[in-house]
Amino acid sequence: MNRRPTFLLTVLCFGFAFLYVPIVSMMVFSFNSSRLATIWGGFSTKWYGKLLENDQILAAAKLSVEIALISATLSTILGTMAGIALARFRRFRGRMMLSGMVTSPLIMPDVITGISLLIFFIMLKEYTGWPAQRGFTTVTLAHISISLTYVTTVIQSRLSQADLSIEEAAMDLGSRPWQVMKDITLPIIAPAILSGWLLAFTISLDDVVVTSFATGPGTTTLPILIWSKVKLGVTPDINALATIIVAVVAVAVLVTGIAVNRAERRRDRDARLAYQANE
Amino acid sequence: MSGMEDTAAAPATRPRRTGWLSLWFNRRGWADITIATPFLWLVVFFLLPFLIVAAMSFALRTSTSPPFSFGTDGHLLSLQNYARLLTDDLYIRSLATSLMNAAVATVVCLLIGYPMALALTRVSRSARNILLMLVILPFWTSFLLRVYAWIGLFGTNSWFNRGLTAIWNALAPADWALHSIQMMNTNFAVVLVMVYSYLPFMVLPLYANLEKLDLTLNEAAMDLGSRPWRVFLDVTLPLSMPGIIAGGLLVFIPVSGELVIPGLVGNPSQPMIGRVISDEFASAHDWPMASAVAVALLLLLVVPMMLYTHFEAKAQEKKAMEP
Known part of the structure; x- marks a missing residue:
C-alpha cells in the first residue's frame, strides 16, 4: 500500500523481541552450570535435578496446585452463574448492583483487595471465631473472589455473541427455560467455561499480592516462596523452576487454545450443515 | 466433550424429590438460584470487606486489639487520617511517584503498542492468529516470573547490562565512560518492567478497535490527495480513540497500585503508593491510615474512569439521536 507497513512491521518485530527476550534469556541461563546466575559457565541440567530434591519447593507447588484446582472450579461455577444472570436475565432486582460488583474488582488494585480481605477475615474471627487461623481456606476464598470477575467476563461476552435463535426455537417448541439452559445454552458456552476455568486456575497459581495478605503461618504457596527467594537475588535453581512453570503453562495454553478453537469451528460447521439440510 | 454434558445434566436430577419443589425449581427457582x-x-x-475498609478509614489507631476504634477524638467519624494524607509528605510523594511512573509507563506502552496493534491488522489472517496468540501468551505465564526474568538482565554482570554499557561507552564522550549501568533499584527499571508486563493489555484493546475500522475511509482520504501520515492523523487516530482510552486505563489503573514490580526492582527509598499501604498496615499496624490511603487511591483511580464512562454514554446517546 505504502511505505508505512515496513515501519509497522519493524516495530512489531521489536515488540515481540521485547516480550520474549527476557523469558528466553532466563530459560537459557537455567542450563548454566555456573553458580553465578548471570555469567555463562557451560551447559548443565544439574539445577533441574537439585529442584526435584528440594522438598520445600515441591510442597509449595503441591499446595498451590491444590488451591488452584479448588478455587478455579468454584469460581467457574459462580462466575458462570453470574455471567448467565447478566447476559440472559434482562430484568431482576439488584441487576445493577450485581454488574457493579462483578466489574469493580477489575479496577481494584491488588493491594486494596488483599488488605480488605485480610481485615475482613480478622474481623470475622473476632466476632464468630472462624477462621481460627488464616491458611488454606482463606487463601482459597480470596482466590475465588479475585478470579470470579474474570470468569464472569469471559462467560458474559461469549453469551452475548451467541446466537439467540436456537434458544428461542427450543422455547417455541415448548421447552422449559431450565431445559433450554441445560440442553442448549450450557453446551454452547462449554468452551468458554473451559477457558474461564483455565484463566481462574492460572490466576490462582500466579497470585502473590492477595495471597500474601490472606495467608497465615505454615501456608506457603509457590509464588510466595518464589517471592521470598527472588528478593534475595537471582539463583540458577529459580531459573530452572521458572523455566518449568513457563513451559508447562505455555504448552497448556497452546493446546487448549487450539482445542477450543477447533471445537468452536466444528460447532459452527455443524450448525451450518443443519441449516443447509433444512433448506 | 462428554464430561461437559455430564456436569450440565447433573443438577436436573436434584429437584425431583417432591412435586412442588420441582415445580418451583423449573418455573423460576433455577433462575433465582x-x-x-x-x-x-x-x-x-x-462488598462487605470493602465497606469495612471504607468505614475503617474514619476510625483512629489505638493500642487495643483489633488496633482501631471509632470516636476516640470526640467525633464518631474522624477525618484525621485524611488530614494527615494531605499534610504528610510521605503520602503525597509516594502518590506522585506512583502516578508519574504509571503515566510514563502508559505513554510508552501506547507508543510501542499502537504500531504493534496497527501492524497486526495489516498482516495476513493466518499470521495474525499466531501473532495474537504470541501477544496473549505472556499474559498467561507467571507475572512474578516475568518480573524475575528482568532481574537477571539488570544485574551489572549480565549480557544485557554489558551490551548497553558498551553502546553507551561507544557513543558517549570518553569522560562519561561507565563500568556498568546501575539499573536495579531505579525508577527506570520499574517503568521498563511495567511497560513489559502490561504491554499486552495495551495491544489487545487497540487491536480489537483498529481491526474494526473501515479501510475504505483511508482509501478515500488517499484518493483525495492526503499523504499517508496525514491519513493516519486525520482518519485512523481519531477513530481509534476509544481503543486508546480503553488500553490506557487497562495499563494505568493496575500499574499505579502495583506492588510486585517496585518491590523487586524498584528503589526502596522512593516507595510507590502500594508499598505505603501495605507498610502502613503490616509494619506500622495503623489499619485506619492504611484504609484511608487505599480509599484515596481508589477515588483517584475510579472517579476519572466513571466520568469517562459517563461522557462516553452521553456521546453514544447523542450519536443515536442524530439522523
Whole structure:
C-alpha cells in the first residue's frame, strides 16, 4: 500500500523481541552450570535435578496446585452463574448492583483487595471465631473472589455473541427455560467455561499480592516462596523452576487454545450443515 | 466433550424429590438460584470487606486489639487520617511517584503498542492468529516470573547490562565512560518492567478497535490527495480513540497500585503508593491510615474512569439521536 507497513512491521518485530527476550534469556541461563546466575559457565541440567530434591519447593507447588484446582472450579461455577444472570436475565432486582460488583474488582488494585480481605477475615474471627487461623481456606476464598470477575467476563461476552435463535426455537417448541439452559445454552458456552476455568486456575497459581495478605503461618504457596527467594537475588535453581512453570503453562495454553478453537469451528460447521439440510 | 454434558445434566436430577419443589425449581427457582448465589458471594467477599475498609478509614489507631476504634477524638467519624494524607509528605510523594511512573509507563506502552496493534491488522489472517496468540501468551505465564526474568538482565554482570554499557561507552564522550549501568533499584527499571508486563493489555484493546475500522475511509482520504501520515492523523487516530482510552486505563489503573514490580526492582527509598499501604498496615499496624490511603487511591483511580464512562454514554446517546 505504502511505505508505512515496513515501519509497522519493524516495530512489531521489536515488540515481540521485547516480550520474549527476557523469558528466553532466563530459560537459557537455567542450563548454566555456573553458580553465578548471570555469567555463562557451560551447559548443565544439574539445577533441574537439585529442584526435584528440594522438598520445600515441591510442597509449595503441591499446595498451590491444590488451591488452584479448588478455587478455579468454584469460581467457574459462580462466575458462570453470574455471567448467565447478566447476559440472559434482562430484568431482576439488584441487576445493577450485581454488574457493579462483578466489574469493580477489575479496577481494584491488588493491594486494596488483599488488605480488605485480610481485615475482613480478622474481623470475622473476632466476632464468630472462624477462621481460627488464616491458611488454606482463606487463601482459597480470596482466590475465588479475585478470579470470579474474570470468569464472569469471559462467560458474559461469549453469551452475548451467541446466537439467540436456537434458544428461542427450543422455547417455541415448548421447552422449559431450565431445559433450554441445560440442553442448549450450557453446551454452547462449554468452551468458554473451559477457558474461564483455565484463566481462574492460572490466576490462582500466579497470585502473590492477595495471597500474601490472606495467608497465615505454615501456608506457603509457590509464588510466595518464589517471592521470598527472588528478593534475595537471582539463583540458577529459580531459573530452572521458572523455566518449568513457563513451559508447562505455555504448552497448556497452546493446546487448549487450539482445542477450543477447533471445537468452536466444528460447532459452527455443524450448525451450518443443519441449516443447509433444512433448506 | 462428554464430561461437559455430564456436569450440565447433573443438577436436573436434584429437584425431583417432591412435586412442588420441582415445580418451583423449573418455573423460576433455577433462575433465582443462578442470580442469588454469585450475588451473595460477592456481597460477603467483595462488598462487605470493602465497606469495612471504607468505614475503617474514619476510625483512629489505638493500642487495643483489633488496633482501631471509632470516636476516640470526640467525633464518631474522624477525618484525621485524611488530614494527615494531605499534610504528610510521605503520602503525597509516594502518590506522585506512583502516578508519574504509571503515566510514563502508559505513554510508552501506547507508543510501542499502537504500531504493534496497527501492524497486526495489516498482516495476513493466518499470521495474525499466531501473532495474537504470541501477544496473549505472556499474559498467561507467571507475572512474578516475568518480573524475575528482568532481574537477571539488570544485574551489572549480565549480557544485557554489558551490551548497553558498551553502546553507551561507544557513543558517549570518553569522560562519561561507565563500568556498568546501575539499573536495579531505579525508577527506570520499574517503568521498563511495567511497560513489559502490561504491554499486552495495551495491544489487545487497540487491536480489537483498529481491526474494526473501515479501510475504505483511508482509501478515500488517499484518493483525495492526503499523504499517508496525514491519513493516519486525520482518519485512523481519531477513530481509534476509544481503543486508546480503553488500553490506557487497562495499563494505568493496575500499574499505579502495583506492588510486585517496585518491590523487586524498584528503589526502596522512593516507595510507590502500594508499598505505603501495605507498610502502613503490616509494619506500622495503623489499619485506619492504611484504609484511608487505599480509599484515596481508589477515588483517584475510579472517579476519572466513571466520568469517562459517563461522557462516553452521553456521546453514544447523542450519536443515536442524530439522523
